[in-house]
Amino acid sequence: MRRAPALPLLAVVTALAGCGTVAPDAPSLLSRDELAARAVMAGDDSQGAQVANALTWRAAALRTRAERLRRATLEQPDDRALRSRADALKERTE
Numbered sequence: 001m002r003r004a005p006a007l008p009l010l011a012v013v014t015a016l017a018g019c020g021t022v023a024p025d026a027p028s029l030l031s032r033d034e035l036a037a038r039a040v041m042a043g044d045d046s047q048g049a050q051v052a053n054a055l056t057w058r059a060a061a062l063r064t065r066a067e068r069l070r071r072a073t074l075e076q077p078d079d080r081a082l083r084s085r086a087d088a089l090k091e092r093t094e
Contacts, residue, residue, distance in 0.1 A: 030038070041047065
């Protein structure tokens with residue numbers, strides 16, 4: 001059974017131990033007001049659940065719309081305008 005060399009392991013552990021220290025006078029990345037607002041928002045589980053539900057609903061609606069577009073059953077009101085603009089661009093490049 002091989003044992004890991006002690007010196008490289010000690011060097012790695014020592015280097016990792018220094019990663020967690022921060023100078024006590026280091027400037028904050030967020031203001032106190034922003035930190036307080038985030039703390040309040042993080043403590044409100046109902047808001048997170050509402051956002052998750054809204055995102056789930058939106059994702060389902062987008063998947064449904066994408067499927068309709070794939071089947072070409074959803075008519076776009078500005079299809080004619082887009083096609084005419086595309087044709088005009090084609091004519092200009094030719």
